[in-house]
Every structure is written in structure tokens, then in C-alpha cells.
Amino acid sequence: MQVSMHNWMRAEPVIDTIQRLARYGYDSIEISYDSVELAPGAPGTRAVRDMLREHGLRCYGSISLMFTGRDLIHADPAVRERTVDYLKRCVTMVKELDGQVMSIVPSEVGKIKPMASPEEEWQWAIEGLKEVHDHATKAGVRMAIEPLNRFETNFINRHDQALLLAESVAPDVGVCLDLFHMNIEEADMYRALRAAGDKLYDLHVADNNRMACGHGMLDWQRIFATLREIGYDGSLTVEFVPPIDRTPANPYKNALAAAEKELTPEQLKFIEDHGSGVLSEEFYSWLVEESIKTLRRYL
Numbered sequence: 328m329q330v331s332m333h334n335w336m337r338a339e340p341v342i343d344t345i346q347r348l349a350r351y352g353y354d355s356i357e358i359s360y361d362s363v364e365l366a367p368g369a370p371g372t373r374a375v376r377d378m379l380r381e382h383g384l385r386c387y388g389s390i391s392l393m394f395t396g397r398d399l400i401h402a403d404p405a406v407r408e409r410t411v412d413y414l415k416r417c418v419t420m421v422k423e424l425d426g427q428v429m430s431i432v433p434s435e436v437g438k439i440k441p442m443a444s445p446e447e448e449w450q451w452a453i454e455g456l457k458e459v460h461d462h463a464t465k466a467g468v469r470m471a472i473e474p475l476n477r478f479e480t481n482f483i484n485r486h487d488q489a490l491l492l493a494e495s496v497a498p499d500v501g502v503c504l505d506l507f508h509m510n511i512e513e514a515d516m517y518r519a520l521r522a523a524g525d526k527l528y529d530l531h532v533a534d535n536n537r538m539a540c541g542h543g544m545l546d547w548q549r550i551f552a553t554l555r556e557i558g559y560d561g562s563l564t565v566e567f568v569p570p571i572d573r574t575p576a577n578p579y580k581n582a583l584a585a586a587e588k589e590l591t592p593e594q595l596k597f598i599e600d601h602g603s604g605v606l607s608e609e610f611y612s613w614l615v616e617e618s619i620k621t622l623r624r625y626l
Contacts, residue, residue, distance in 0.1 A: 330626070332565040335362070340368065347612060349384055355384055358375065375424065376425075386421065387562040392597060393436045394521055395593065398435040400434050407454075414429070431473065432598040437480075469500075470501070471529050472503065477512065502526055506531065520559075521556065541621030547622075582606060583606065
């Protein structure tokens with residue numbers, strides 16, 4: 328297993344994130360296409376490839392950031408078509424960075440009301456994912472479906488739904504599970520991990536309160552024992568999304584910062600829709616360090 332981290336939780340220059348992960352001993356990064364190619368001042372894939380090599384980090388893969396207007400089950404065919412194109416671009420970036428996995432959330436994050444019948448949404452998801460899968464197969468990148476909790480999407484909330492959708496797309500499509508979402512939606516997260524088995528291509532990790540690993544109630548010893556039981560050899564991808572406490576009881580007075588110039592309105596909305604905010608560099612770095620300290624203890 329390797330320890331990785333996604334970079335969408337704080338908008339900052341990609342080089343800052345890479346330097347921080349290298350400083351704290353991470354193995355790899357799960358990097359957003361938006362930060363590499365779309366955000367203000369984005370460095371581009373070739374430059375990021377050089378940054379990773381210089382700092383001894385690998386790219387594990389990417390995760391789709393389903394901002395408003397990115398949705399494989401949207402009622403508007405034009406939105407579905409643009410989403411497929413976005414996902415193909417993500418896959419191409421993963422290939423060019425020598426990554427392995429493209430994890431996909433099928434629908435817009437924050438959209439919790441359906442726009443069509445269950446049968447139509449299911450079919451639209453399959454059709455879009457098949458197109459992306461064809462592209463990913465040619466690129467040599469594995470594809471994984473990620474379920475989110477019911478408060479973030481009305482589509483795909485549990486591992487069994489994600490596995491069924493993956494099987495409906497192609498035999499080699501897997502799943503990306505997330506311990507925070509599993510903690511809300513799964514009856515038994517350990518049984519869910521066993522059920523995913525060798526179809527588990529990526530595992531997002533945070534604690535039950537979405538703080539850094541080790542700052543909540545999850546039983547990390549049992550989680551690692553289960554991962555070893557199924558022979559998981561992929562990434563533990565850190566994805567904390569700390570809640571913002573605006574009361575006098577706030578234990579983290581240094582948590583918030585002013586918005587960085589790299590932060591787009593879409594990114595800010597995405598972060599706020601996750602119940603978080605613009606994190607200060609000091610607080611963010613602390614969460615990065617605390618996460619890997621906990622994970623290394625059990626690896």
C-alpha cells in the first residue's frame with residue numbers, strides 16, 4: 328500500500344502541494360485535472376510531471392471534481408456530453424503523469440434530487456461511463472466508481488451500487504471507496520471492503536468526522552487488518568474535509584484563511600458544499616502531517 332493525498336481541499340499552486348507532500352513523506356498524489364490545466368495559473372501537465380519527478384513523488388491517479396454542470400445523469404444531453412469530454416481529459420492527464428486510476432463520481436456533487444426516472448439515470452450513467460472506459464482502456468488507465476453519501480448525491484451511495492454499476496460498464500471497472508462516506512451509508516464497512524475485494528482500486532481515507540486520520544472514532548487497526556485480508560495493494564488517499572467551527576467553542580482558531588488567488592468560484596462552492604471552507608496553510612499542513620503519522624503507524 329502507498330500513502331497518497333488528493334489536492335482539491337485547498338486551492339494553492341500545485342508546486343506548494345507537491346513540496347508539502349514530499350516534506351511529510353507521502354508516496355504519491357491524486358491530482359485534479361482542474362488544478363493542473365484549468366485553474367488560474369495552472370502549470371500544465373508537462374510541468375507537473377517535472378515537479379513530481381524532482382520531488383520524488385508519483386501520480387496515483389485523479390478523481391473527477393463534479394462541479395455544477397458536470398453530471399453524467401443530467402437531463403440535458405449537452406451537459407452529459409461535456410462531462411464525458413471532461414472525464415476523458417482527466418484520463419489523458421493521468422496517463423501523461425504515469426498514473427494508474429481515474430476515480431469517477433457519476434453525478435454532480437450537491438445535487439440530491441433526480442432529474443429523470445431511475446432507469447433513465449442508470450442508463451445515462453452506463454452510456455457515459457462506457458465512452459470514458461473506451462478512452463481509459465486505450466490509455467492504460469483503470470477506472471473506478473466512487474459512491475458518496477446521500478447528502479452529496481442522489482446517485483450511488485453504497486459499495487454494492489457502485490460494484491453493480493461498474494460491472495454494467497465493463498468487467499475491468501472497479502470502485503473507489505471512501506471511509507467517511509462508508510461510515511454514513513454502509514451497514515458494515517468491513518464487510519463492504521471485503522465485498523469490493525480485488526475491485527477496490529482506490530481508498531479515500533479520513534476519519535468519521537472527516538478530520539485527519541486518527542482524529543475521530545474509526546478503528547484504524549481493524550481497517551488495516553481488513554485491507555490486508557483482501558490483499559489490497561493500492562493507495563490510501565488522504566481526503567480530509569474539516570468542518571468549519573464558527574462558534575466560540577472552535578478548537579482550531581487558525582483554521583481559516585482568505586481565499587487564495589488560485590481559487591475559482593466553482594472551487595469555492597465545491598469546498599463549501601462539503602461543509603468546509605478556505606483553510607489556512609498552517610491548519611492544512613497540520614492535517615496533512617497528522618494524517619500520514621496515523622497511517623504510517625498501521626502500515
